[in-house]
Amino acid sequence: NAGVTQTPKFQVLKTGQSMTLQCAQDMNHNSMYWYRQDPGMGLRLIYYSASEGTTDKGEVPNGYNVSRLNKREFSLRLESAAPSQTSVYFCASLISRVQANTEAFFGQGTRLTVV
């Protein structure tokens, strides 16, 4: 049972380049999330998906797009990377609030640097 898997773990991009961060969970969870964490700061929600086929904006969605490809996978795309998007990106999954357990599981993070 791998939990939540993110790829890549590290990435350096030039300003204007695009890339997609991949996330997959094998726990049959309904909800998935993308957060960013700037150095020494808290986690800010970029986008989330409460179920397969739905996505919603979080606190800081500008400059990002997401795709809930299927129940397992939730990808985050940067179309034109900017230095302000340098951060650590975390993917998470949660079974659903209607279940007794609201534990969200996190991946190990993707460290992205935009130069």
Next chain:
Amino acid sequence: GESVGLHLPTLSVQEGDNSIINCAYSNSASDYFIWYKQESGKGPQFIIDIRSNMDKRQGQRVTVLLNKTVKHLSLQIAATQPGDSAVYFCAEGGPTDKLIFGTGTRLQVFP
């Protein structure tokens, strides 16, 4: 690499003492709350959760208290150990499963 919690409020406690970490939440419609622990270089780890129809929940060495009147949440850690040193975040969730994190508090445990 960067440090988790470098710019966050810090709580320093002596090993063996009890720790109380506080959190204010913003959305009256939130109906569940979660505490997470994050160690440097790692993703957040679940500690304990509480639903809005409760005001107290206990786990192993941890207790979460919820005061909906003033939108305040606290995490109490009994007999704090060096391994408890980390950054602690509260998170609030609502009807749509949107999960928002609070600012965080860095806990330092010294001998």
